[in-house]
Amino acid sequence: MEQPQVSDHQPKAASSGAAYEDTHVHAVYEAIAxxxxxxxxxxxxxVASFLNAQPPxxxxLDVGCGNGKYLPVNPRLHLLGSDRSAALQDTLVPWVMKGPKGDPNEKGTTYQRYYHLYREGELEEDVxxxxxxxxxxxxxxxxWWVVCSKQQQQPGDP
Known part of the structure; x- marks a missing residue:
């Protein structure tokens, strides 16, 4: 696997963070997709219950939608999916890619997959x-999950 090229004008911490993300997030998800x-x-x-309860x-928006498994749940909705994080530093979780079924000699490959582990209340704080x-x-x-909406403007707010 080729390491990503990082431009010289980035600070060292930023460039090493970007390389880490490219190696442990983007390259791994490409390999295990x-x-x-x-x-x-x-x-x-x-989640399915929530989506089916929404008005036509x-x-x-499904942020971190993966393969988009929720997008077709309710065809009367207009759902957009996105699956690429911009700013990471969290944990890596092993993903074992199994070999073909019935092949006892195939050990599989283990990838370290990026995963953000929210603490209680953190997702609400982000919203x-x-x-x-x-x-x-x-x-x-x-x-952790949230149902959120755009903040309503209060009378007198600019």
């Missing part, structure tokens, strides 16, 4: 910092 996608096909019940024509409003929040299947 078919296998990863094959394991991400069934929507979580809470609603617009939504507020981005100018949004948290409508609901919770924890399901080892993941």
């Amino acid at each position: 078919p296998h990863f996608s094959a394991t991400r096909h069934k929507p979580w019940p809470r 024509g609603s617009v939504g 507020l910092a981005a100018g949004g409003a948290v409508l609901e929040a919770g924890y399901e299947r080892d993941n």
Whole structure:
């Protein structure tokens, strides 16, 4: 795997962070994409329930959508998906790529996959910092989730 080229005008910390991200996030997801996608096909019940409860024509954004498994859940919605983080430094989780079924000699390859582990309340803080409003929040299947909207402007606000 070829290391990404980093321009000379970037500070050393920024360039090493970008190289780390390219190596442990983007390159790994490129390598494991078919296998990863094959394991991400069934929507979580809470998310599917939320999407099916939205009025027709609603617009939504799935940030970190992976293979987009939630995009077709409710065809009456206009959902946009995005899956590329801009600023990381968190944890790496092993992803073992299995060999072909029935081949006892195939050991598989282990990749270190980037994963952001939110602490309780952090996702809500991110929504507020981005100018949004948290409508609901919770924890399901080892993941924090939020339902958010654009912050409503109050009378007298500029």
